[in-house]
Amino acid sequence: MARNLTQLELLMELEPVAERNVDRHLSMAKTWHPHDYVPWDAGRNFAAMDGQDWDPSQSRLGEVAKAAMITNLLTEDNLPSYHREISENFSSDGAWGTWVGRWTAEENRHGIVIRDYLVVTRAVDPVALERARMAHMTQGYNPVKMIREGGGTIEQVSDRGFLHSVAYVTFQELATRVSHRNTGKACDEPIADRMLQRIAADENLHMIFYRNMCGAALDLSPDQTLEAITEIVCNFQMPGAGMPDWRRNGVLMAKHGIYDLRQHLEEVVMPVLRKWNVFERNDFGPRGEQLRNELGEFLAKLQTDCLRFEEQRDRALARDARRRGQVPAEV
Ligand SMILES: [Fe+2]
Ligand SMILES: [Fe+2]
Numbered sequence: 001m002a003r004n005l006t007q008l009e010l011l012m013e014l015e016p017v018a019e020r021n022v023d024r025h026l027s028m029a030k031t032w033h034p035h036d037y038v039p040w041d042a043g044r045n046f047a048a049m050d051g052q053d054w055d056p057s058q059s060r061l062g063e064v065a066k067a068a069m070i071t072n073l074l075t076e077d078n079l080p081s082y083h084r085e086i087s088e089n090f091s092s093d094g095a096w097g098t099w100v101g102r103w104t105a106e107e108n109r110h111g112i113v114i115r116d117y118l119v120v121t122r123a124v125d126p127v128a129l130e131r132a133r134m135a136h137m138t139q140g141y142n143p144v145k146m147i148r149e150g151g152g153t154i155e156q157v158s159d160r161g162f163l164h165s166v167a168y169v170t171f172q173e174l175a176t177r178v179s180h181r182n183t184g185k186a187c188d189e190p191i192a193d194r195m196l197q198r199i200a201a202d203e204n205l206h207m208i209f210y211r212n213m214c215g216a217a218l219d220l221s222p223d224q225t226l227e228a229i230t231e232i233v234c235n236f237q238m239p240g241a242g243m244p245d246w247r248r249n250g251v252l253m254a255k256h257g258i259y260d261l262r263q264h265l266e267e268v269v270m271p272v273l274r275k276w277n278v279f280e281r282n283d284f285g286p287r288g289e290q291l292r293n294e295l296g297e298f299l300a301k302l303q304t305d306c307l308r309f310e311e312q313r314d315r316a317l318a319r320d321a322r323r324r325g326q327v328p329a330e331v
Contacts, residue, residue, distance in 0.1 A: 002285060004224045007162050010217060011091050017216040019095035021209050022102070029106070029205055034113035037195040043120040058122040061187055064256040066124050067249040068183040069114065069192075071240045073129070074136045075176065076111035079104065081141035086169070089161040103206060110199045117195055132244040139242060163228035166214040171236060173207035174268045175259065176200075182258045215276050223288035226278070230295045233269060255313055262306040265299070 045051025059066065083104045090096040118124050177200045184196030218225040240246050254260040284292060
């Protein structure tokens with residue numbers, strides 16, 4: 001059985017791949033400025049400066065768009081947690097260090113521009129938003145907790161830092177891309193949509209970097225990497241899990257197509273697994289083969305869960321519509 005590589009061996013072996021991918025990223029990333037995406041002329045003072053405090057009637061966004069915007073922003077706000085996770089598991093030398101710094105700086109733009117937009121346009125309550133940011137950032141993101149809550153063991157979380165990180169962020173970057181893109185559409189407002197499409201394009205480039213790194217790790221140490229990937233896919237939680245009002249906002253987002261189980265399966269998990277050739281490759285040992293079977297079974301169950309969720313959602317949406325008097329009750 002091939003032995004597992006240590007964290008240090010993985011980082012050293014993959015450094016040239018990281019360097020190529022940092023160069024690729026820098027050649028493709030667009031420079032953009034948050035202030036160009038915010039309608040400043042819509043802004044005015046709040047009561048502390050002799051203006052008027054926020055009132056729900058001032059918001060021009062619908063309930064779904066508001067819930068999605070808040071969730072997306074709080075996720076971006078939690079950047080220090082993600083930075084810690086990545087910087088603790090990557091090296092601070094060479095290409096690894098360059099990537100960690102650059103990625104963190106790019107992510108910070110997302111939180112800056114969404115907050116500026118929401119506060120200037122009075123789309124959401126700025127006091128509630130600030131309270132939620134404080135609560136969410138204080139709690140932080142903890143991947144160890146995520147795996148353990150999913151039933152994982154101590155060994156699973158103790159020795160797979162780098163591989164867990166690159167596997168998790170690959171899916172997470174793609175998930176945030178989908179969420180930002182669909183939130184933009186749900187806002188039904190061209191300035192918000194332009195801003196969120198801009199952010200979604202960044203998230204896609206981030207995803208490609210991590211996907212390429214995790215793919216290279218899979219080539220280097222197939223069984224060991226598939227173990228980390230399987231653990232992440234089978235225990236995946238959206239980064240918003242645990243934030244204030246997560247249940248309410250998460251349900252609203254899933255119910256209205258911002259981010260639901262089928263999007264998670266078909267637009268996030270499967271395209272990445274296909275790109276890594278997980279189900280076609282022939283370099284797995286017995287352990288890898290077994291993991292691939294477990295992963296296949298989990299994905300089949302997810303497919304069934306999608307159908308069940310959609311049936312429930314359709315019934316709930318029909319109930320909502322009847323309540324609003326849009327369609328006659330079934331006889
Ligand atoms: Fe982001
Ligand atoms: Fe990102």
